[in-house]
Amino acid sequence: MPEIKLNNVAFAYSNSKQRALTEVNLTIPAGSYTALVGHTGSGKSTLVSLIDGLLKPTAGQITVGKQTVDASARRQDLAKLRQHVGFVFQFPEQQLFAETVAKDIAFGPENLGWGQERVATAVQEALNAVGLPADLAERSPFMLSGGQMRRVAIAGVLAMQPEVLILDEPTAGLDAKSTEQLLNLIATFHQEGRTIILITHQMEQVARYADQVVVMNHGQLVTATTPAQLFADSQLMAANQLNRPAAVQIAHQLRKRGVDLQAVLTLDQLAKTLAPRLKGGTD
Amino acid sequence: MTNAIVFGSYVPGDSRLHRLDPRAKLLLCIAYVILVFFANSWATCLLLVAALLVTMVMSRVSFRLYWRGIRPLAWIILLTVAFQVLFSTGGPVYWRWWLFTVTRDGLVNSLIIFFRFMVIVTASTVLTATTPTLRIADALSWLMQPLKAIKVPVNQITLMISIALRFIPTIMDEAVKIANAQRSRGMNLDEGGLIRRLTRMVPILIPLFVDSFKRAEELATAMEARGYDPAAPRTHYRQLHWYRRDTVSLLLLLALAVAVLTLRFVI
Numbered sequence: 001m002p003e004i005k006l007n008n009v010a011f012a013y014s015n016s017k018q019r020a021l022t023e024v025n026l027t028i029p030a031g032s033y034t035a036l037v038g039h040t041g042s043g044k045s046t047l048v049s050l051i052d053g054l055l056k057p058t059a060g061q062i063t064v065g066k067q068t069v070d071a072s073a074r075r076q077d078l079a080k081l082r083q084h085v086g087f088v089f090q091f092p093e094q095q096l097f098a099e100t101v102a103k104d105i106a107f108g109p110e111n112l113g114w115g116q117e118r119v120a121t122a123v124q125e126a127l128n129a130v131g132l133p134a135d136l137a138e139r140s141p142f143m144l145s146g147g148q149m150r151r152v153a154i155a156g157v158l159a160m161q162p163e164v165l166i167l168d169e170p171t172a173g174l175d176a177k178s179t180e181q182l183l184n185l186i187a188t189f190h191q192e193g194r195t196i197i198l199i200t201h202q203m204e205q206v207a208r209y210a211d212q213v214v215v216m217n218h219g220q221l222v223t224a225t226t227p228a229q230l231f232a233d234s235q236l237m238a239a240n241q242l243n244r245p246a247a248v249q250i251a252h253q254l255r256k257r258g259v260d261l262q263a264v265l266t267l268d269q270l271a272k273t274l275a276p277r278l279k280g281g282t283d
Numbered sequence: 284m285t286n287a288i289v290f291g292s293y294v295p296g297d298s299r300l301h302r303l304d305p306r307a308k309l310l311l312c313i314a315y316v317i318l319v320f321f322a323n324s325w326a327t328c329l330l331l332v333a334a335l336l337v338t339m340v341m342s343r344v345s346f347r348l349y350w351r352g353i354r355p356l357a358w359i360i361l362l363t364v365a366f367q368v369l370f371s372t373g374g375p376v377y378w379r380w381w382l383f384t385v386t387r388d389g390l391v392n393s394l395i396i397f398f399r400f401m402v403i404v405t406a407s408t409v410l411t412a413t414t415p416t417l418r419i420a421d422a423l424s425w426l427m428q429p430l431k432a433i434k435v436p437v438n439q440i441t442l443m444i445s446i447a448l449r450f451i452p453t454i455m456d457e458a459v460k461i462a463n464a465q466r467s468r469g470m471n472l473d474e475g476g477l478i479r480r481l482t483r484m485v486p487i488l489i490p491l492f493v494d495s496f497k498r499a500e501e502l503a504t505a506m507e508a509r510g511y512d513p514a515a516p517r518t519h520y521r522q523l524h525w526y527r528r529d530t531v532s533l534l535l536l537l538a539l540a541v542a543v544l545t546l547r548f549v550i
Contacts (some may be wrong), residue, residue, distance in 0.1 A: 002460075049463070052467050053464060054463050054467060072300075079471065081471075082469060085467075086467070087464070087467040089460065089464045092464065094457075094460075094490055094493075094494055095461055095464040095468075095486075095490050096464060096493075097485065097486045097487075097489035097490050097493075098486075107465075107468055107470075107486065108468035108469050110467060111469030111470055111471070112469050136309065143285065144451065150459055156468060157467075157468065160468065160469065181417075204371070234332075
């Protein structure tokens with residue numbers, strides 16, 4: 001299981017003088033579920049692109065497992081990062097290109113140089129993992145619904161069996177039901193032992209799933225902490241233009257009106273804490 | 284996210300050249316290009332190069348940026364020149380091997396072609412560097428107005444040009460994003476021969492096309508929803524204003540033209 005470590009990492013795009021990232025120090029423990037938050041342009045995408053070896057740091061070191069890259073790294077070294085890391089881009093359905101679902105999912109494994117049989121198994125497993133029926137494999141990905149296309153794209157990343165999975169706003173543009181299903185799916189990947197890095201604007205998702213939350217602002221890492229601690233700090237939240245999840249807000253309002261409540265993160269927790277006091281059942 | 288400086292991209296600034304009316308700049312550029320084809324002697328060439336250098340300095344765009352804009356075309360220019368040198372005949376022969384001959388006429392011709400290429404490319408780069416693309420499209424639309432008399436759909440054509448120009452950066456960004464997604468799936472763009480490299484473009488080009496079509500459809504819907512009617516007369520949000528400096532710039536070019544043509548035909 002690879003741990004991810006960033007040591008004084010900085011990055012600047014070559015056509016701009018402004019740095020996209022400055023002095024980021026961060027450890028993402030193996031098997032953790034890390035949420036990455038911050039408003040648009042705060043450097044979230046740049047940070048994960050660096051972890052996936054799509055960009056080369058201008059300064060500092062990035063370590064994924066045994067592989068370390070710095071400003072002098074060669075292309076091959078950067079590519080080695082990608083063997084551990086799978087990256088599900090924003091609107092990943094836009095990257096589909098093959099005639100059939102199976103061929104598209106097989107693209108990644110084939111690039112890794114796997115044998116035919118191993119690729120075929122990986123494709124089957126990936127389709128299964130994202131909850132798509134096996135008879136979809138021979139259909140054109142462009143004939144599927146938006147939600148299905150996104151699952152195919154995620155399967156394409158999963159098929160490479162990455163130990164770290166980066167997801168950039170995976171639920172953007174999905175309806176409530178698909179969002180719920182996708183989040184459950186990601187939780188399953190996490191339970192299977194993968195490290196999850198989730199970029200999101202939905203604090204409810206942070207509260208419900210993440211064990212670590214990283215706040216970015218203007219290319220700098222503001223804090224890496226637990227969701228409970230982040231949501232308790234209203235000043236920090238406001239300074240980074242983050243909204244508290246509904247449950248935290250309700251609990252806050254109740255506390256102001258004299259109800260003695262322990263900290264809660266999700267509506268489920270809130271309901272369970274309140275129900276006995278209102279003399280209801282706990283289910 | 285694009286790191287590349289694209290040939291023909293606008294360099295924001297507030298120089299005299301930036302402030303000229305785009306119609307004036309377009310006319311200047313076209314006239315200059317025509318003049319280049321009349322240049323046949325050292326004197327005319329030097330005159331034209333001097334005029335170009337003056338405008339480049341006036342544009343306050345650094346020569347380094349110009350060079351970066353022109354560099355991608357350097358290969359095409361060199362290739363054309365090489366063909367000229369090796370395959371054209373006439374005059375004393377300096378060197379011969381198999382199909383290739385180097386003759387004096389060949390050398391002279393290739394020198395002229397090199398000069399024309401460089402000067403024309405540089406001149407158009409000055410135009411595009413000092414004028415936002417949509418303004419060039421406006422100027423083009425103005426220039427094409429007379430074609431309406433022979434039933435050319437000028438407005439539709441210029442709208443198409445504007446939209447195409449507007450979406451170049453968007454599509455470039457999209458291409459980078461898709462390439463990153465495929466690279467993250469283990470695609471390696473930098474290895475293998477030409478054919479392998481080309482086949483590797485497929486996973487980038489297909490999503491790019493699919494996306495562009497989708498974008499075009501959405502744009503069409505959005506335009507219709509806001510009442511776009513191709514047959515209706517157009518008004519312009521960006522108004523073009525012709526000032527005295529624009530007339531002066533054209534007069535200066537006229538002077539240059541007189542000088543070049545005099546050198547060519549009279550002296």
